[in-house]
Amino acid sequence: MQPSIDSTTTSLPSAYLDLLSILIRSPSVVGAEHSFFRVLQRELEERGADVTWYEGVLVAQGLKPESVMLSAHVDRHGLICTGPNEFQYSAFISGARSDLLGNSVSESMMNKIVDRFESKNVYAYEPWSGAYQGRGTIANSYICEHRNNLIFEVEGLEHLVAGTPIAFTDSLTITDSALVGQLDNVLTVTALIHLFEVGFEGTVFFTAQEEAGKSWRYLLEWFRRFGQATNQLIVVDTSPFADYDIAQEQQLVLRNKDANGDFNQSLTRRIESRCDELGLIYTFKDHYIDAQNIIREREGDKPLALGSTEMGRIITASQGLVDGTTVQIPTSGYHTMSESAPLLAVAGFLALLEDLSNGN
DSSP: OOOOOOOSOOOOOHHHHHHHHHHTTSOOBTTBOHHHHHHHHHHHHHTTOEEEEETTEEEEEOSSTTTOEEEEEOOBOOEEEEETTEEEEHHHHHTTOSGGGTOOOOHHHHHHHTTTTTTOEEEEEOTTTOOEEEEEEEEEEEEETTTTEEEEEEETOTTOOTTOEEEEOOOOEEOSSEEEESOTTHHHHHHHHHHHHTTOOSEEEEESOGGGTOHHHHHHHHHHHHTOOEEEEEEEEEEEOSSHHHHTTOSEEEOSEETTEEOOHHHHHHHHHHHHHHTOOEEEHHHHHHHHHHHHHHTTOOOOOOOOOHHHHHHHHHTTSEEEEEEEEEEBSTTSTTEEEEHHHHHHHHHHHHHHHTTO
């Protein structure tokens, strides 16, 4: 039986929080992550990592690169200028999701997003250098009936040309119990960089365009490039829950599978065992969704989707070349500017990664 979570305040390493505060202010819009890769390269090399940059993936390695393999996506949601004072959701554009290609975004998805960022402050940047190109405020957003796509209007950025990325203005907020901001996925990216500060010797992959469903392609290309196989890849991310009270009921979220299929059971059981040894509270997201769907069916509600993850996509597409599992941090307010991660969850996540890095 797992112990209950202690509600006492948990302190996180100051080095981790300092780095997170810097990275959360560094833009990394879906499809325009190049400048963020530059920032990561500097931070990683300062911590002794050997860094190599490939299309769509930055690879950082220590002295024992095959000992542990971890992966996190670097992209965050934002906008892309698509015409004079016209901006669209970057994940939709990067993923080529429009009626023009018969791969349109669902109406329910667009309606979910259309009012989410009203009056939010944003800023434009040059995608390669990260150079600042002006700031503005989202004035309006609507679904264009002719293109069946989501359009944003931004005051103050009328001068931009098509192709310019626009990031949400953000900073880290630390409360008594949580970290708050646009956390997906800078939260886990920072953790993987921090590992090198405490002696990590394995390999870390930082992938682009996960929010557009493309990151697994870049990762698989790396393994195919070198003819290398693994069944020990661990993909890290955040995992959404309906509200903060539910999110803080566990420190970590594990999975046996996603909508694509089963994860590596041996590695999943090993991580589960390490969580038990460390006294960490965890939930299996697939079990959680199954339990919720029993309740929802009884109440006549639509079932929750099992979800498609980077790990599941690469397992399916690699046909046995790459296998592994996932470890996630529970959050609420997913894909908003106020995504919240319990401090206890982040502390547990760091503890597990350091434990796995030590060969346990």
